[in-house]
Amino acid sequence: MSIQESGAARPAGRPRSEKAEKAIIEATLDLIGEGMGVSELSIEAIASRAGVGKTTIYRRWSNKEDLVVDALSTLKAPVPPLTGTSVRDDLISLLDAMREESGMARSRCVMNIVMGETDRHPRLTERFIKRAIEPRRQAMREVIERGVATGELRPDLDVDMGMALISGTMLWHTKWGPAGDLPADLPERIVDAALAGMAP
Amino acid sequence: MSIQESGAARPAGRPRSEKAEKAIIEATLDLIGEGMGVSELSIEAIASRAGVGKTTIYRRWSNKEDLVVDALSTLKAPVPPLTGTSVRDDLISLLDAMREESGMARSRCVMNIVMGETDRHPRLTERFIKRAIEPRRQAMREVIERGVATGELRPDLDVDMGMALISGTMLWHTKWGPAGDLPADLPERIVDAALAGMAP
DNA sequence: CCGATACGCAACGGTCTCGTTTCGTAAACC
DNA sequence: GGTTTACGAAACGAGACCGTTGCGTATCGG
Structure with a gap:
């Protein structure tokens, strides 16, 4: 035995x-x-x-x-704890987690690989997204949907477009923004800009 | 002689x-x-x-x-002709040029290289940005500044943040959005979403 | 025609990585 | 102890590229 x-x-x-x-x-x-x-x-x-x-x-x-x-699959997505006090605060928390990661060389390089080699290694990207991206995406979706329900966000908001607005603007700064570390108040400024919009 | x-x-x-x-x-x-x-x-x-x-x-x-x-330096940035009738139309034109390019394999791969190998080949990225990115960035900046001046955009708008909002959201869709070609009405939806903002 | 340079092609020695194999040793089970 | 499998180290042949060189030809000016 x-x-x-x-x-x-x-x-x-x-x-x-x-x-x-x-x-x-x-x-x-x-x-x-x-x-x-x-x-x-x-x-x-x-x-x-x-x-x-x-x-x-x-x-x-x-x-x-x-x-x-x-x-890459061993890398998990650390979704930050969300206070739930306001949609604005939660969105800022989510973006701040992205900001901190963007300062770490390893995370940045991993991101480069996943984004840059999608064409060459599709299943690599696929598995990584499922494991490391999807949880955060889901967290953000829930925050936004909650905001729509509570009236903090406009009732006719396209949730997917809202997610693209927030995380896309953050992504843009990590890739095309001025070199060096992202400023600590960037998440707050992004969220406020996305909430307010550009029109008067 | x-x-x-x-x-x-x-x-x-x-x-x-x-x-x-x-x-x-x-x-x-x-x-x-x-x-x-x-x-x-x-x-x-x-x-x-x-x-x-x-x-x-x-x-x-x-x-x-x-x-x-x-x-890569031989690739020029085709800035689309801007009608100048409205800020909204011009922004849509700019994004639509990006959308068309994202459908072409060569442009996509070039972008992957430039974005993914920034750490490894800094001067490659630098020269490419100057040659191919900066002209469009400048075009978009002028459109937005014009909008602020004419009152089409909020007077206290942070121009750089506005640019990040618009092109970041587009960037997000090319990278993380659903696979396949980007829908033709995406530029319009992005611009409207960025103009309106998420708050009620 | 002559000298000079560029061309395409093929071959060279050298380095790097591949994926495999062999070796002697280590750690588990009976 | 004996069997079985994993371990680290080393070496192997095969193949891809490297950067260079030599060769015969093509294209310029004088």
């Missing part, structure tokens, strides 16, 4: 090292965070960085893209 | 082929348009595609990045 009978039978021999697996994924994210594109990533560099033999990598992933997909 | 004494003396020997130069740049843009990243581009592939010897490339550019920078 094996100690663990739950589920599948424990395979014989030395079990795979969880530590090695973590190290491999961490090394992959590290290299991506240093500005490597998917095509510049080499298995050799990952193995070396992780202190691991290439064998150990090939035993788990059959090709580079699979590894990158798994590595 | 040489036929052409204007400027520098014509160097002896066979002159460089303009046709070859065009072919090289066109081949580069072609490959980029097929989804190649800068690091995946190979001089050999470019030469082969252009029907040109590698020598001919190395005689003109000393490395790959120089070639890519030059190739």
Whole structure:
């Protein structure tokens, strides 16, 4: 009788090292965070960085893209806690989380890869969006829908367009705005601008 | 007496082929348009595609990045003609030009490279922005400033924030919106949403 | 025609990465 | 102890590109 009978039978021999697996994924994210594109990533560099033999990598992933997909999938979306006191405050909280992330090299590079290689690696993007983007998108949608219901937002508001307004403006600043860190009051200014609109 | 004494003396020997130069740049843009990243581009592939010897490339550019920078610099920004009848119409025209471009694979891939490899190739991005982005940005700025002056837009409007609102929302749709071509009425809906704002 | 330069093409030595294999060792089970 | 599998390290042959060179030809000025 094996100690663990739950589920599948424990395979014989030395079990795979969880530590090695973590190290491999961490090394992959590290290299991506240093500005490597998917095509510049080499298995050799990952193995070396992780202190691991290439064998150990090939035993788990059959090709580079699979590894990158798994590595990016481990990144979860930290949806900030929302106070719910006002739609404006919640939107600012959401944008502020994006602002903080945009200052971290790793997040920025991950974003570059996901946005830039959509054409080349569709399923990479797809899985990453589902895992890391969708939760935040859902959070923002709920905030906006709540605002429409409570009257804080215009009753005829197109929710999707509202989301595009808010997060698109933030996205624009991370990509095309002046270089360097985004100012701390940017989320507030964006939300107020989107709420007020441009017309008099 | 040489036929052409204007400027520098014509160097002896066979002159460089303009046709070859065009072919090289066109081949580069072609490959980029097929989804190649800068690091995946190979001089050999470019030469082969252009029907040109590698020598001919190395005689003109000393490395790959120089070639890519030059190739992208040939892309000009087609600022659409603006009627000037109303700020709303002009903004829609500007966004519609972006919408049309987003449907073309080459433009999309070029954008991916510029946005995704900013960290790795700063001067590439810099030159491309100056050449291809700045003219449109300036056009939009003038439209918005005009609107503020004429009273079509709120007098206290932050012009830069207005630009971010409009083009950011468009950017969001090209990147995160539903797959496939952008609907024809999207520019109009974006402009109206940005003008009206989200508050009641 | 002559000298000079550019052309396309093919080949070179060199480097990098690939994915695989071999080796001796380590960790689990019986 | 014995079996089985995983481990890190090293080496392998194959292939892609690199940047350069040599070759025969083409195109300019004089």
